[in-house]
Amino acid sequence: xxxxxxxxxxxxxxxxxxxxxxxxxxxxxxxxxxxxxxxxxxxxxxxxxxxxxxxxxxxxxxxxxxxxxxxxxxxxxxxxxxxxxxxxxxxxxxxxxxxxxxxxxxxxxxxxxxxxxxxxxxxxxxxxxxxxxxxxxxxxxxxxxxxxxxxxxxxxxxxxxxxxxxxxxxxxxxxxxxxxxxxxxxxxxxxxxxxxxxxxxxxxxxxxxxxxxxxxxxxxxxxxxxxxxxxxxxxxxxxxxxxxxxxxxxxxxxxxxxxxxxxxxxxxxxxxxxxxxxxxxxxxxx
Numbered sequence: 001x002x003x004x005x006x007x008x009x010x011x012x013x014x015x016x017x018x019x020x021x022x023x024x025x026x027x028x029x030x031x032x033x034x035x036x037x038x039x040x041x042x043x044x045x046x047x048x049x050x051x052x053x054x055x056x057x058x059x060x061x062x063x064x065x066x067x068x069x070x071x072x073x074x075x076x077x078x079x080x081x082x083x084x085x086x087x088x089x090x091x092x093x094x095x096x097x098x099x100x101x102x103x104x105x106x107x108x109x110x111x112x113x114x115x116x117x118x119x120x121x122x123x124x125x126x127x128x129x130x131x132x133x134x135x136x137x138x139x140x141x142x143x144x145x146x147x148x149x150x151x152x153x154x155x156x157x158x159x160x161x162x163x164x165x166x167x168x169x170x171x172x173x174x175x176x177x178x179x180x181x182x183x184x185x186x187x188x189x190x191x192x193x194x195x196x197x198x199x200x201x202x203x204x205x206x207x208x209x210x211x212x213x214x215x216x217x218x219x220x221x222x223x224x225x226x227x228x229x230x231x232x233x234x235x236x237x238x239x240x241x242x243x244x245x246x247x248x249x250x251x252x253x254x255x256x257x258x259x260x261x262x263x264x265x266x267x268x269x270x271x272x273x274x275x276x277x278x279x280x281x282x283x284x285x286x
Contacts, residue, residue, distance in 0.1 A: 007062045007089070008281055010102050010274045011035045011069035012245075014120045014196055017274045018053060020060055024282045028060060034120075035081075036071040038140075039193060042084045049088045057089075064093035066281060068102030070121065073138075100125050104132055105280045106273025107242040113267055114236050116229070118222075118255075119245030120199045122148035124229045126239075136229055141195035147225025149199030149247050155217045156201040157184065169213060172204055206250055218251050219258075226258050240267030 008019040013034045020028040032052035035045055049055070065085055072078050078096040085094050104115045104127035117123045122145050126134040141150045159165045160173045161181050177184065177200075188194045208214045230236050241264050243255055249271045259266040270276070 005061060005063045006281060007065045007091075008274070008277055009065065009067040009069070010099070010106075010272065010277060011067070012099060012119050012121070013039065013070045013193070014199070016069075017272065019274060019278060020062070021278060021281060026278055034196070035069055037069075037077040037080050038071045039195075042080055045081070045084050046088060049084075055089070062089060062091050065089060065091050065095070066277075067094065067096045068099055068277070069096070070099045072096055073098035073100065099123070100132060100135060102277060103242070103244050103273050106276030107244055107268055107270065109276065109280060112235070113239050114230060114233050114241045116225070116241065116243045116248070117245050118147050118225065118243055118248035120149045120195055121145045122151065122225055122229075122245075122247075124225075124233075126233050126235050134233060134235075136232060141198070145195070146228050147222045147247065148245075149202045150195040151224070152205060152217055152221045152247070153198030153201035155221060156204055157198065159213065159217070165213060169204070169208060169211065172208060173201075176203060177201065202247065202250070218254050222251065222254050222258055226262060230264070231262065236264060240265045242267035243269045244271070244273045246271055 004023060006021045008021055010017045011034055013036045015034050016032045018030040018032065019026050030053060033048055035048065037045070040048070067081060067085060069081065072081055081096045082094050099117060100115070100123050103117050104125060107113070107115055108127050108129065110129045112129045113127055115125050115127050121141060123138050124136060125132045138144055145151045156173070160170060165173065187197050205214050205218055230241060241259060248255055248269050252269050255269060256266055
């Protein structure tokens with residue numbers, strides 16, 4: 001049944017976009033911290049909503065919620081998020097999908113394509129224009145996430161801690177993150193969100209493009225993603241490859257160069273799929 005208002009939510013591990021669509025138009029856009037049910041308990045998600053979102057129901061009524069998020073591919077986690085959203089918003093019509101579906105719908109619409117997320121974490125799938133037909137296992141920030149900010153951050157830290165960086169990059173690292181490796185290790189293993197913390201090291205790569213060590217880290221990390229994921233889809237040789245996420249946009253030149261190297265057709269490269277999702281969901285509204 002058509003609705004007059006839909007709260008569209010697109011969440012990664014670092015940030016969450018909240019867009020209110022009314023009669024097919026985006027009327028509000030808020031941003032909060034990221035939501036991942038593997039990293040945050042229901043109580044912590046509820047606390048985030050209460051402190052960072054603080055929704056005004058009287059001013060902005062909602063008929064339905066379409067939530068897309070990192071860590072929402074598991075049915076148990078989907079139900080957990082559904083229940084938490086219902087507790088806060090008291091909206092009966094709630095759809096919870098994984099962030100991969102957000103990327104697929106937002107980037108491809110109703111067209112076929114290989115869809116890739118390269119942000120704090122990474123993921124990929126083959127989307128047939130209606131559903132995700134093939135998706136590789138994601139091993140997460142500890143054992144996987146090739147090509148992501150987390151993955152590149154590990155390399156930056158290793159190059160510094162193992163004295164691989166030259167003096168220029170060593171000084172650049174210390175200027176941003178200090179010279180106490182034990183403190184870094186403490187943050188990684190004793191504080192929340194180690195994946196977000198590792199991804200902050202990408203700042204060094206952004207600010208030192210052109211240095212051969214930086215280019216090696218970026219190219220090797222993204223090539224690992226292409227080799228282990230994109231090239232494993234047989235459809236990748238004949239369909240466009242879409243990319244979304246902060247890393248994909250920041251290193252767009254390398255992404256395109258790798259597409260050319262592997263004779264792949266690059267599709268759109270966008271920081272977020274949210275605008276495409278707005279367009280996708282317009283047909284549900286009056």
